[in-house]
Amino acid sequence: MKRRIALISxxxxxxxxxxxLRGVLSNQVxxxxxxxxSLELRGVDVDRVQLMNKDSLxxxxxxxxxxxxxxxxxxxxxxxxxxxxxxxxxxxxGDRVVALIGTPASPIVFTGAMRPWELRxxxxxxxxxxxxxxxxxxxxxxxxxxxxxxxxxPGVIKDLERRTFVKAGDGP
Amino acid sequence: MKRRIALISxxxxxxxxxxxLRGVLSNQVxxxxxxxxSLELRGVDVDRVQLMNKDSLxxxxxxxxxxxxxxxxxxxxxxxxxxxxxxxxxxxxGDRVVALIGTPASPIVFTGAMRPWELRxxxxxxxxxxxxxxxxxxxxxxxxxxxxxxxxxPGVIKDLERRTFVKAGDGP
Amino acid sequence: MKRRIALISxxxxxxxxxxxLRGVLSNQVxxxxxxxxSLELRGVDVDRVQLMNKDSLxxxxxxxxxxxxxxxxxxxxxxxxxxxxxxxxxxxxGDRVVALIGTPASPIVFTGAMRPWELRxxxxxxxxxxxxxxxxxxxxxxxxxxxxxxxxxPGVIKDLERRTFVKAGDGP
Amino acid sequence: MKRRIALISxxxxxxxxxxxLRGVLSNQVxxxxxxxxSLELRGVDVDRVQLMNKDSLxxxxxxxxxxxxxxxxxxxxxxxxxxxxxxxxxxxxGDRVVALIGTPASPIVFTGAMRPWELRxxxxxxxxxxxxxxxxxxxxxxxxxxxxxxxxxPGVIKDLERRTFVKAGDGP
Numbered sequence: 001m002k003r004r005i006a007l008i009s010x011x012x013x014x015x016x017x018x019x020x021l022r023g024v025l026s027n028q029v030x031x032x033x034x035x036x037x038s039l040e041l042r043g044v045d046v047d048r049v050q051l052m053n054k055d056s057l058x059x060x061x062x063x064x065x066x067x068x069x070x071x072x073x074x075x076x077x078x079x080x081x082x083x084x085x086x087x088x089x090x091x092x093x094g095d096r097v098v099a100l101i102g103t104p105a106s107p108i109v110f111t112g113a114m115r116p117w118e119l120r121x122x123x124x125x126x127x128x129x130x131x132x133x134x135x136x137x138x139x140x141x142x143x144x145x146x147x148x149x150x151x152x153x154p155g156v157i158k159d160l161e162r163r164t165f166v167k168a169g170d171g172p
Numbered sequence: 173m174k175r176r177i178a179l180i181s182x183x184x185x186x187x188x189x190x191x192x193l194r195g196v197l198s199n200q201v202x203x204x205x206x207x208x209x210s211l212e213l214r215g216v217d218v219d220r221v222q223l224m225n226k227d228s229l230x231x232x233x234x235x236x237x238x239x240x241x242x243x244x245x246x247x248x249x250x251x252x253x254x255x256x257x258x259x260x261x262x263x264x265x266g267d268r269v270v271a272l273i274g275t276p277a278s279p280i281v282f283t284g285a286m287r288p289w290e291l292r293x294x295x296x297x298x299x300x301x302x303x304x305x306x307x308x309x310x311x312x313x314x315x316x317x318x319x320x321x322x323x324x325x326p327g328v329i330k331d332l333e334r335r336t337f338v339k340a341g342d343g344p
Numbered sequence: 345m346k347r348r349i350a351l352i353s354x355x356x357x358x359x360x361x362x363x364x365l366r367g368v369l370s371n372q373v374x375x376x377x378x379x380x381x382s383l384e385l386r387g388v389d390v391d392r393v394q395l396m397n398k399d400s401l402x403x404x405x406x407x408x409x410x411x412x413x414x415x416x417x418x419x420x421x422x423x424x425x426x427x428x429x430x431x432x433x434x435x436x437x438g439d440r441v442v443a444l445i446g447t448p449a450s451p452i453v454f455t456g457a458m459r460p461w462e463l464r465x466x467x468x469x470x471x472x473x474x475x476x477x478x479x480x481x482x483x484x485x486x487x488x489x490x491x492x493x494x495x496x497x498p499g500v501i502k503d504l505e506r507r508t509f510v511k512a513g514d515g516p
Numbered sequence: 517m518k519r520r521i522a523l524i525s526x527x528x529x530x531x532x533x534x535x536x537l538r539g540v541l542s543n544q545v546x547x548x549x550x551x552x553x554s555l556e557l558r559g560v561d562v563d564r565v566q567l568m569n570k571d572s573l574x575x576x577x578x579x580x581x582x583x584x585x586x587x588x589x590x591x592x593x594x595x596x597x598x599x600x601x602x603x604x605x606x607x608x609x610g611d612r613v614v615a616l617i618g619t620p621a622s623p624i625v626f627t628g629a630m631r632p633w634e635l636r637x638x639x640x641x642x643x644x645x646x647x648x649x650x651x652x653x654x655x656x657x658x659x660x661x662x663x664x665x666x667x668x669x670p671g672v673i674k675d676l677e678r679r680t681f682v683k684a685g686d687g688p
Contacts (some may be wrong), residue, residue: 013539020630020679023529025541040286040295042336043321114212114536120636123212129301132320137309148304149215163536164214185367192458192507195357197369286364292464335364384630384639386680387665458556467556473645476664481653492648493559508558 003079003136005044007032010067010093011053012086014113014124027053031117032084035128043136049074056086056093064089068096075104080135084128087112087158090144091165094153097142109135110144114163123147175251175308177216179204182239182265183225184258186285186296199225203289204256207300215308221246228258228265236261240268247276252307256300259284259330262316263337266325269314281307282316286335295319347423347480349388351376354411354437355397356430358457358468371397375461376428379472387480393418400430400437408433412440419448424479428472431456431502434488435509438497441486453479454488458507467491519595519652521560523548526583526609527569528602530629530640543569547633548600551644559652565590572602572609580605584612591620596651600644603628603674606660607681610669613658625651626660630679639663 009015009032016025036046051070052063067083075081081104085093090110097108111131117124127146134145142153147164159166181187181204188197208218223242224235239255247253253276257265262282269280283303289296299318306317314325319336331338353359353376360369380390395414396407411427419425425448429437434454441452455475461468471490478489486497491508503510525531525548532541552562567586568579583599591597597620601609606626613624627647633640643662650661658669663680675682 018541018631018635021676023541025534025539038293039298040319040336042319042334115534118636119534119634120638121210121634122636125297126211126301129298129320130305133302133305133317133322134309136320137306137322145305147212147214148301148308150305150309160537162214164212190369190459190463193504195369197362197367287362290463290465291362292462292466294464332365382637383642384663384680386663386678465554469641470555470645473642473664474649477646477649477661477666478653480664481650481666489649491556491558492645492652494649494653506558508556 002043002045004047005132005135006047006049006074006078006081008049008051008067008070008074008081008083009053010051010056010083010085012056012084012112013116014084014127015053016116017118025116025118027055035117035125038125039129039132041132044132046132047078054086056089059086059089059092064093064096065100067093068100071097071108072101072104075106075108075140078106080106081108082131082135083108083110085110085112087114087165091156091158094142094144094156098154103140104142105140107135107138107140108142109138110142111146174215174217176219177304177307178219178221178246178250178253180221180223180239180242180246180253180255181225182223182228182255182257184228184256184284185288186256186299187225188288189290197288197290199227207289207297210297211301211304213304216304218304219250226258228261231258231261231264236265236268237272239265240272243269243280244273244276247278247280247312250278252278253280254303254307255280255282257282257284259286259337263328263330266314266316266328270326275312276314277312279307279310279312280314281310281322282314283318346387346389348391349476349479350391350393350418350422350425352393352395352411352414352418352425352427353397354395354400354427354429356400356428356456357460358428358471359397360460361462369460369462371399379461379469382469383473383476385476388476390476391422398430400433403430403433403436408437408440409444411437412444415441415452416445416448419450419452419484422450424450425452426475426479427452427454429454429456431458431509435500435502438486438488438500442498447484448486449484451479451482451484452486453482454486455490518559518561520563521648521651522563522565522590522594522597524565524567524583524587524590524597524599525569526567526572526599526601528572528600528628529632530600530643531569532632533634541632541634543571551633551641554641555645555648557648560648562648563594570602572605575602575605575608580609580612581616583609584616587613587624588617588620591622591624591656594622596622597624598647598651599624599626601626601628603630603681607669607672607674610658610660610672614670619656620658621656623651623654623656624658625654626658627662
């Protein structure tokens with residue numbers, strides 16, 4: 001039987017697209033639908049929730065709270081929730097869910113990317129694939145799934161040097 | 173801490189490459205290493221085991237037994253085993269593991285593809301990504317991971333019409 | 345001012361697509377429109393003419409004559425003609441144009457591919473790009489454009505070993 | 517017989533790569549060799565000349581003169597010259613060649629891209645393919661080849677709105 005998953009998009013590197021006139025990558029349109037169309041999704045039905053489209057460095061405290069509350073609310077009506085989020089402040093939103101809700105009614109899995117999907121070599125599709133699978137397999141809780149690794153909040157931080165997420169205190 | 177995973181390749185559509193002279197797709201060289209190089213694998217260390225490179229329609233009963241015994245043996249020395257296999261006879265090898273070993277010492281996850289990795293639009297990378305993640309999250313047992321779905325043996329069959337795997341008896 | 349080009353498709357490797365059920369590459373649907381949509385074409389307006397969709401090894405003498413006559417006729421009403429053709433018998437059609445028409449009213453440029461467009465690594469887009477540019481730059485005549493090379497008929501043959509076209513008599 | 521072509525790289529959007537730490541596209545390493553390796557080049561032998569790696573908006577008058585003089589000098593020792601250049605100031609360098617040299621000894625063909633090669637959807641490979649073919653087919657002179665169009669200097673300008681090059685005075 002298919003699981004019903006809510007997919008919340010908030011922006012971040014994963015969704016950045018190229019602006020030919022200005023020559024920069026920015027958060028303008030959502031590429032999540034294109035990514036979803038390129039995957040074979042037999043185990044899940046996905047409800048898309050476009051909450052915001054921001055570089056997470058520009059998120060306000062209210063943004064993090066809105067993301068946490070939305071994820072928690074949807075966890076009660078779905079079999080799981082995936083949140084696509086900029087990696088720079090992903091851990092802030094993850095910690096906010098734990099602080100506000102504790103253990104959600106179903107798993108909440110954050111993901112993002114170090115390189116935009118628009119790039120030929122990108123981790124975006126890998127990470128989205130992993131989040132959509134992890135949300136089916138882990139017990140209720142708050143997680144990040146990226147780079148063939150699932151880590152549980154609290155205590156998850158972005159390791160800038162290694163360009164991925166780690167548990168606080170973990171050595172290389 | 174990284175998990176140590178054995179990755180057994182046996183061939184199948186996922187590894188088929190194009191022969192310019194004959195104009196056909198066949199199992200000649202392994203493309204798994206190219207696929208692995210395109211993924212960010214932070215949670216696993218992968219030991220590659222090239223067991224055979226066959227279209228599974230050409231596998232003998234001895235081939236299936238060899239695959240099952242190799243997977244079972246490696247499950248005892250690793251944190252998990254992924255087996256890349258042609259989809260046509262994947263379920264035969266999966267059932268063989270259960271028949272010979274019952275519950276292995278660590279999870280054994282089969283995967284494959286409906287379309288060769290060499291094709292621009294292929295499910296190969298999605299399925300390999302999923303198998304490498306699922307093997308970290310499921311309890312010891314025998315599974316197939318493909319198309320955003322993880323199914324446990326026994327009782328898994330290939331549904332030709334829907335072009336994916338299903339549990340025997342499941343409706344669409 | 346834009347040139348008006350007729351683009352005749354006849355099939356061949358370049359247009360082969362993958363049949364999941366049978367596991368083979370064959371000429372079923374035309375992928376030329378997808379290829380055209382991925383190019384920026386500022387110098388040409390393209391009229392699509394879907395003449396046939398055949399592996400050229402299966403072309404009859406009548407097929408070659410039909411291709412030659414159609415190309416010659418369209419050369420009189422356009423600024424140039426591009427013919428997408430299987431490479432195995434491409435030279436037969438090229439020689440047929442010269443035999444039937446001599447020098448056409450505008451350039452006729454054949455092209456094809458050694459590897460189907462559906463493959464991740466394919467020469468299809470390169471060759472189509474080259475044919476659409478060459479047809480704007482060469483004087484009236486019959487040519488093949490492929491692999492960064494433009495050769496004029498008659499006297500063009502496929503070199504199986506080097507997997508490209510050469511002028512008869514040319515050494516490596 | 518193969519033509520010997522000099523390929524001068526100067527940077528520009530076509531060669532921009534993604535910096536994960538800063539999250540921006542910039543000119544750091546040359547991707548031209550990767551692009552060349554993906555093409556089948558039967559008609560040309562390419563001599564690579566890495567002159568500079570700059571966004572053309574940052575080129576000084578001396579840079580334009582250096583590019584023009586280098587191209588003119590190499591045109592005398594090769595069968596043609598291709599110059600990869602940022603599009604914003606490409607026409608400045610093209611006009612500089614005409615001003616300093618008039619008609620070069622062999623064709624000089626400029627090209628560039630509106631979207632970096634690193635992007636999944638990019639005009640970079642199309643434009644490089646076209647420049648490498650055009651340089652074999654046009655008479656000695658100075659040109660830009662891009663977007664299935666070859667235009668001769670002087671009188672070529674970048675049309676920002678249409679995102680391509682046009683002859684000055686040409687309507688849409």
